Amino acid sequence: METKKIMWMIKKDLLELWRHKPRLIAMLLFPIIAIVFFGYGMGGSLENIPIVIVEQSHGPVTNQTVTAIKNMSLYDVKEVTSDPDQAKEMVESGAVKAAIILPPDYDNLESRQAPTVILYVDSSDQLATQAIVPATQTLFARISGEVGVQKMQIESRTGPITQNESSNALQSIVNAINFEVDKIYGDVKYMDFLIPGILAMTIMFACMGGMGRSIAGERETGELARLFMTPTSIATVVGGKIISKLITETGRALILLIVAIVLFGVTIKGSMLLTFLLLILTALCFVGFGIMISARAETQEDYMQMIMPFQMPMMFVSGVFYPIETMPWFFQKLAYVFPLTYANNALRAVILKGTGITEIWSDLIILLAFTLIFFTLGVIRFNRDI
Amino acid sequence: MKYAIETFNLTKKYGDFTAVDSLNMKIENKTIFGFLGPNGAGKTTTIKMLTCLIPPTSGTAKVAGYDIIKEPNNVRQKIGMVPQLVSLYKDLTVKENVELCADFYGMSPELKEERINELMEMVDIKYAENKLVRHLSGGQQQKVSLVASLIHQPEILFLDEPTIGLDPTTKRVLWDLISELNNEGHTIILCSHDMYEVELLCDHVGIINQGVLAAFDTPQALKDAVIKEKESKVAKILKKIKEEDEKGEIIEREGREISIFIINLTDKIIEEITELPMVMEIKKHHSNRITIKIDEGSENGVNTVIRTILDNNGIIKSISTKDPSLEDVFIKVTSKKVE
Known part of the structure; x- marks a missing residue:
């Protein structure tokens, strides 16, 4: 009797998984992505x-x-x-x-x-x-x-x-x-090297994760549908979401920066304002990424599964923990497809080297371009109702 | 403007599947219209098209005089919607939720304040205006949802299963509110599976089945159609009996049920009734109630049964015959396969 019940529980869980293909694919992909990116992104010896x-x-x-x-x-x-x-x-x-x-x-x-x-x-x-x-x-x-x-x-x-x-x-x-x-920049500790990357990565996780509740979650619970039944454009609703997220993320970036300075003694060699603006631009870029993905996600869970294949590789390949140059050729090329790489480069340059806007303008332009593409695609792909 | 809603071959397809198929209907202004249909019949898809949430594949509709494709924002300004799922921000207070809606409709601050107070008093939720929505009961949340949907004084109000899951008392309060809103001049589109609710409130009823409008009339006219169909059936049965008498064959007959509550029901009364030629079946229930199936062909069958009870000194407390309800109409209409 009990065996039958246990068998049913197993059968039910497996059937559910089988019938939710995005969840199944993500589940199968996760260990592969994790081990490949973790292995090559962090475990490789320094060469080239x-x-x-x-x-x-x-x-x-x-x-x-x-x-x-x-x-x-x-x-x-x-x-x-x-x-x-x-x-x-x-x-x-x-x-x-x-x-x-x-x-x-x-x-x-x-x-x-x-x-x-x-x-x-x-x-x-x-x-x-x-x-x-x-x-x-x-x-x-x-x-x-x-x-x-x-x-x-x-x-x-x-x-x-x-x-x-x-x-x-x-x-x-x-x-x-x-x-x-x-x-040329004196003795830099590993923690100093790590902090700019961690700042960018934390912002990426927070912004992308937050858009799940903000858009896919509200779509799931019907609040978004009520807003879209009013004479309001998609751009207004999405714009409002972006600004509100930006406000919270700016606050979070400030806290991150203060913690990095106070607890880890990180010194910002470049301009504090530029660092802060970079953090905001990074936040904006990943909010855009979140909006682009959530534009078509029906539920919050689907959204979380959909962002995972982007977040994992970005975390390991964008040079947060290890320099990009030490990675295999393919990953080095892949790194430049991800906005986190540019955020990372720019932040590291300003915080550790003290470079100004003139030296990081290419990173800034690429980040801005990513942001614009994400927002445009997000608004175009956005459905009032799925 | 005579019609609040007019649809013109309104169609929605999802790949090969046609959810709504060339829907043509006209809903009169300032009436309560019951939109019925089994699950998956195309009801929600139609409502989503009429509320400009999804575009039609072909055809169009006019809502409050505006085209849903060409003038969606004008349509949105004229409609309100109370969804089945209470879609309020749970961590905002009642007032904050309503204010948010008012601002999304672009209301002036003075009008907004006045209207919020007026509506909150009307639905009796003012006492909870500063409470978080998550702390309210289902009925209270539904009232807030109603206020949020009415804040901009919409001409047409869509209600999707507004009383589902509510207790009978709260249901009645909402029904009164719906009638009151209609009296104030709002056209109400009510989607419901509660036939009693629809029968009680609606002036007209439309039944959609497999994407096609299968019936459209007043509730009484729809019920009358079933009665008429039954009457024509009676005529057919009488004809059959005649044929049976002529040929000496037994043809299966249809019966109608009556339920009688006899205070002093005895076995003798049951025996006498059973022996009557027009009685096809008799069932005894608890509390002295009997159900009798009488031959549809017998014109004075009910009279004979009553006379038999009275002759045996039986005291009848109540008697009821089963007339068609809107539920019968619904089942009849939706059980037909669309050609």
Whole structure:
């Protein structure tokens, strides 16, 4: 008797699931999406970090060094230039994560003076910095050793030396190359790196989730139908929803920012106003995304299932936890389809690097374009009644 | 304007399925119209088209003189709707809900205030104006819904199962309100499955079946049609009896039921009645009530039964015959398959 009842409970649940296809598909997709995006988005090793090499001299040591750097999978050498300023600019603009600057006297083996190699690194990307600095240090220690041996051979060929000269020579052999690290944004902790992404991600979840109750929920319970029975346009109702959501999300963004500053000691290097405006634009963009999806969702549950396939990949691929450059090729391309990537980039640039509006304008324009597309599609697709 | 609503081949299709098929009907101004139909017959779809929530696939309609396709905002200004599902904001107070509706209709602040007070007093909900809707009973919520729908003084009020789930007392209060609103000049479109409610309130009734208007008349005329049909059936039966007598065959006859309550019912009375030739069947119920099925062909059958009871010193407390109700009309109309 009891077995039959239990069997019925199981049968009922499975039948319900089978008859609600969006729920079934989402349920099956969820573990796949979760493991794929989590695995590649967070668990991957750091590789192919874009860098630029500055070679200001020509010779075997330079060639050997450039080849050694190019052979390391950690680096993806985007350019080899002779202009240190251009290389620095590339780092500052975010085109590459670091510049390895070989000095003009790098190939001068006869000089007693050790040449100084500078690693100019974008420390706002804390994870990349953490990988690049020790790896580059190790590489140059090895090269320094090899150069030292070559120098010793040259020294021995030039004839006998005094004891004092000998000690200096040994010193220059041991330290054949000096290595300096120039972190352009100082030391950045992982938490500092994480906070801008977390801010953007929290806003994404809050705004998209909130639109479920606001639109799909009210449609389900009939409140929206009552509003649409009055002489009121869809744009007015949707516009009202956007503004009210924006007000609550602005409040939430403020709280988030204060908590980040107070609890985690995050310092905003750029403009506080710009950071705040960016958070609002991010909110607006995801409210639009929510409206676009909820325009056709009949119930709140359907809506929640419909947004899941967007939220999960965005969370892992948009560079919130790990730099995009470390992900597989496909995910790197996919990241640029998601608005969260641009919100993330812009916020990280303003908070960690202190960049102004002129440097993040492309992110801003893309975010604005996404927002406009979402709102337009949302209003066009919106049904007064389903 | 003679008609509040006129439909012209109003049709709604969902893929291959035709929910409403070339509906043509005219609903007179300032009347109460009962819109009936079985579940899935196309009633809700018709109402949604008339209230401009969904566009028709073809055809059109005029509501309060305005075309639902060309002038939807004018239509919306002239109609009010009390949905079956109370669609009020549960976390707003009664007054806030009504004010929101008033502003969506663009009412002036003075008129709004005056109208809110007037309506709240009329439906007797003023005492709860500052209460959250979620704290109200079903009946109270339905009253608020009515106020919200009437706030802009609509000419036409659509009521979708307004009394479903309400207790008998609250139902009566709402029925009185509906009559009062009609007396004030509102045209009421009432969708209901409560035949008593429809019979009590409506001037005209339309029955939709499988997307087609299957009947449209006054409740009495619809019932009369059933009586007439029965009468023609009686004539046919009389003819059959005549044929039976001529041929000496037994043809199955139809009967009509009467229910009699006899205070001092005895076995002898039952026996005597059973022996009457026109009595086809007799059933004894609790509390001395009997149901007798009398041959439709017998013209003085009821008289003979009563005389038999009185002859046996029986005291009749009540007697009732089963006349057709609107429910019979509904079942008859909707049981027909659409060709």
